[in-house]
Amino acid sequence: xxxxxxxxxxxxxxxxxxxxxxxxxxxxxxxxxxxxxxxxxxxxxxxxxxxxxxxxxxxxxxxxxxxxxxxxxxxxxxxxxxxxxxxxxxxxxxxxxxxxxxxxxxxxxxxxxxxxxxxxxxxxxxxxxxxxxxxxxxxxxxxxxxxxxxxxxxxxxxxxxxxxx
Amino acid sequence: xxxxxxxxxxxxxxxxxxxxxxxxxxxxxxxxxxxxxxxxxxxxxxxxxxxxxxxxxxxxxxxxxxxxxxxxxxxxxxxxxxxxxxxxxxxxxxxxxxxxxxxxxxxxxxxxxxxxxxxxxxxxxxxxxxxxxxxxxxxxxxxxxxxxxxxxxxxxxxxxxxxxxxxxxxxxxxxxxxxxxxxxxxxxxxxxxxxxxxxxxxxxxxxxxxxxxxxxxxxxxxxxxxxxxxxxxxxxxxxxxxxxxxxxxxxxxxxxxxxxxxxxxxxxxxxxxxxxxxxxxxxxxxxxxxxxxxxxxxxxxxxxxxxxxxxxxxxxxxxxxxxxxxxxxxxxxxxxxxxxxxxxxxxxxxxxxxxxxxxxxxxxxxxxxxxxxxxxxxxxxxxxxxxxxxxxxxxxxxxxxxxxxxxxxxxxxxxxxxxxxxxxxxxxxxxxxxxxxxxxxxxxxxxxxxxxxxxxxxxxxxxxxx
Numbered sequence: 001x002x003x004x005x006x007x008x009x010x011x012x013x014x015x016x017x018x019x020x021x022x023x024x025x026x027x028x029x030x031x032x033x034x035x036x037x038x039x040x041x042x043x044x045x046x047x048x049x050x051x052x053x054x055x056x057x058x059x060x061x062x063x064x065x066x067x068x069x070x071x072x073x074x075x076x077x078x079x080x081x082x083x084x085x086x087x088x089x090x091x092x093x094x095x096x097x098x099x100x101x102x103x104x105x106x107x108x109x110x111x112x113x114x115x116x117x118x119x120x121x122x123x124x125x126x127x128x129x130x131x132x133x134x135x136x137x138x139x140x141x142x143x144x145x146x147x148x149x150x151x152x153x154x155x156x157x158x159x160x161x162x163x164x165x
Numbered sequence: 166x167x168x169x170x171x172x173x174x175x176x177x178x179x180x181x182x183x184x185x186x187x188x189x190x191x192x193x194x195x196x197x198x199x200x201x202x203x204x205x206x207x208x209x210x211x212x213x214x215x216x217x218x219x220x221x222x223x224x225x226x227x228x229x230x231x232x233x234x235x236x237x238x239x240x241x242x243x244x245x246x247x248x249x250x251x252x253x254x255x256x257x258x259x260x261x262x263x264x265x266x267x268x269x270x271x272x273x274x275x276x277x278x279x280x281x282x283x284x285x286x287x288x289x290x291x292x293x294x295x296x297x298x299x300x301x302x303x304x305x306x307x308x309x310x311x312x313x314x315x316x317x318x319x320x321x322x323x324x325x326x327x328x329x330x331x332x333x334x335x336x337x338x339x340x341x342x343x344x345x346x347x348x349x350x351x352x353x354x355x356x357x358x359x360x361x362x363x364x365x366x367x368x369x370x371x372x373x374x375x376x377x378x379x380x381x382x383x384x385x386x387x388x389x390x391x392x393x394x395x396x397x398x399x400x401x402x403x404x405x406x407x408x409x410x411x412x413x414x415x416x417x418x419x420x421x422x423x424x425x426x427x428x429x430x431x432x433x434x435x436x437x438x439x440x441x442x443x444x445x446x447x448x449x450x451x452x453x454x455x456x457x458x459x460x461x462x463x464x465x466x467x468x469x470x471x472x473x474x475x476x477x478x479x480x481x482x483x484x485x486x487x488x489x490x491x492x493x494x495x496x497x498x499x500x501x502x503x504x505x506x507x508x509x510x511x512x513x514x515x516x517x518x519x520x521x522x523x524x525x526x527x528x529x530x531x532x533x534x535x536x537x538x539x540x541x542x543x544x545x546x547x548x549x550x551x552x553x554x555x556x557x558x559x560x561x562x563x564x565x566x567x568x569x570x571x572x573x574x575x576x577x578x579x580x581x582x583x584x585x586x587x588x589x590x591x592x593x594x595x596x597x598x599x600x601x602x603x604x605x606x607x608x609x610x611x612x613x614x615x616x617x618x619x620x621x622x623x624x625x626x627x628x629x630x631x
Contacts, residue, residue: 053283057327139224139279143287146181146275150268150294157261157298 004044008106011037012099020092022081028066032058056140067151172211173225176235176274180204180267188264197263201246204267208239208274225278230414233478234277234407237485240609241398242270244489244602249391251598252500258302258389265302266395269295273403277411282330282340282364285411289326289371289404293319296400299392300384311380311387318370318380325367332360346416361418365409365425372405374463375433378456382440385452390496393448397455398489402481406462410477413466423469430464431561433457438568442575447495447505450576451488457569458484458531464562465546468553476545483530483538483613490527490606494520497595497603498580507576512585516592519600521581523607528573530610533566538613 011034018030035058043051183200187193212235227235246266253259272291279285297319301312334340336356337348349357366377373381381401385393409426412418437457444450462484465476497520498513499505514521530539543566550559594600613620 053331056287137283139275139281139284140287142177143275143284143291146268146271147287147291147294149181149184150265150272150291150298153261153264153268154294154298158301158304 004041007037007041007044011041016095019095024070025067028063028070031066032063035063052137056137056144067155172215173227173278176208176211176278177225177271179207180270180274184264184267187260194260197260197267198246198250201263201267202243204270205239205243205246208270209236209243212236212239224280225275226280227278230407230411230478231277233482234403235274237482238270238273238277238399238403240606241395241485241489242266244398244493244606245391245395247598247602248394248493248496249389251596252390252496262299262302262389262391265295265299269299269395269400273399276403277407280342282333282342282345284340285408286323286326286330289408290323292400292404293371296392296396299395300388302389302392305387307383307387308389311384314380315384318377322367322370322377325363325370329360329364329367332356332363336360342412342415342417349417358421361422362425364412365418365422368405368409368412369429369463370405371401372409372459372463373401373456374405374429374459375436375456378433378437381456382449382452385455386446386449390448390492390499393451394489394492394496397451397492398485401455401459402462402485406459406477406481409463410466410474410481413469414474423467426463426467427555427558428467430460430462430467431558433460433463434561434565435460435568438565438572441572442568444572445506445508447498447507447510447576447580448492450507450572451491451495454491454531454569454572455484455488457565458488460565461543461546461562464558465549467558468549468555470549470553472545472549472552476542476549479545480539480542483542483610486606486609486613487527487530487539490523490603490610491531493599493603493606494524494527497599500599501592501595502589507579510580510586510589511583512581513589513592514581515585516589517581517594519594519603523603524577524581526607526610528570528577530614532570532573534570536614536617538610538617541614541617 014030014034014037018027018034021027021030035054038058039051039055042054180200183197183204187197187200212232246263249259249262249266253262269292272288272293272295276285276288276292279288293315297312297316300315301308330340333345333356337345339345339348370377385397388396413422434457437453437455437460441450441453441457444453458480462477462480465473465480467473495505497517498510501517502510502513504510526537530537533540533543543562547559547562550556550562595603
């Protein structure tokens, strides 16, 4: 339970970083970390299939798409970044309220026995996850590797510096 | 080992291997084009001469439908790679182009061979990411804008498809086509219907069907010419239309989606053709024409009959051929005359006779004039519509062919016929890297039309497996 709570706090921290990050790129990376933490949490709560999908889609594929998108937009100048950075906290006050509401709901939920029951049976879950990743979903893993490669090409091509000569 | 090297596996592993090898620091960058050309020829050869039914160790399968798509992918990639050699001047840009085409081939080949909804989504995304980068390859403002629009619309489609997969997983506990279809036949909650609706909407966005077509003209127009050939010729057909055909054919959506597809198809045909009539830019006109022709495929699919599926797949193949040919012609014209604005062109048939002739063949085939390939696929579509009790939609399909003929004749008159426009006296026929694909595609368009009595039983009917 304690480990789950730590992972959840880590996930919330990463999610907050995603929202508050100075640049889109850092925001995307933070979101990927939040997704990975969520996948870990789902895995620990005996949902390996859901964890594999979460890891594949949110931490993997979506991040590549985000980074490709970011490579297509013009970055802010340092002055613009500074101006926005100073003003951005004003926009996020409602987040605190939201965070408080979610925390209350989570704490309420934690008293339900169903939440407490979802503890991992580590050996079985590990074996199941291994089978899912390397046997049942190996095609997806292969596809995701290719997609990462395509993303790398995107970053190399679209971020490359012009040769003045 | 033997299993690992079987055909389905080769079709996704070999292009990937080519990308890896040419990017290693071995001084093999020059081999990128050769790799692309050889692989696309190999793919075409295997699809024409080898038996179609094979299963790979990733559970990849090649059946009649996959075979037609794999053949089309090989053909359009081959044409696009040659056109890139002739029109992309910057060596580094050309190298990246070949790599991205090979990666797009991995994506497209994978997506026509997988039999699982989530894997289908993964391979659609590989193709889409390669396409975004191809559109933005030159890093010019219009290219970046076109890629951005495609990306945003694609993200919406992705959200819809992923939600649909999640709902289906929730309702059926499965993601493989066969098992989901089996569960769908047993009936149950309304979740699968909602999932089917979301998935179809996502695929229609990817296919550029009306009303989700906003991204398509900008993306096609802004992309480098060789990339437009790939996008217009095959990418949207595989990521959108093929997936729709496969899921309909496998009974994933039942007959509930038929009215939606019929309406979307008819609206796309008419709206695309009307929009094409008003264009000045050659490639933008072809983009709207693509929207209209994809409408025919969707309309045919909407009949929900075996003949409808045959018509849809046959038209998909024909469209891949004649639309690629038209994009190659636009490439040749822009490369030689320096503009795509049809109002600034004229009389080019005298200076570019091969391109001018190929354009006539392609436009007549698109408009469905006998005996060219497009006539036969449209005929199958119209018969399928009539026989399935949709005479009004059949009439729309026939009348829209007249609109198609109108906008293409207008293009032919403004670009190729009439008196040679001042300033174009020095224009010469396109180079061999553009002429070879032009001639190949022209011969296929004429050949499929003339040889249809022999091809119908051996090539067209096996596409369908009801």
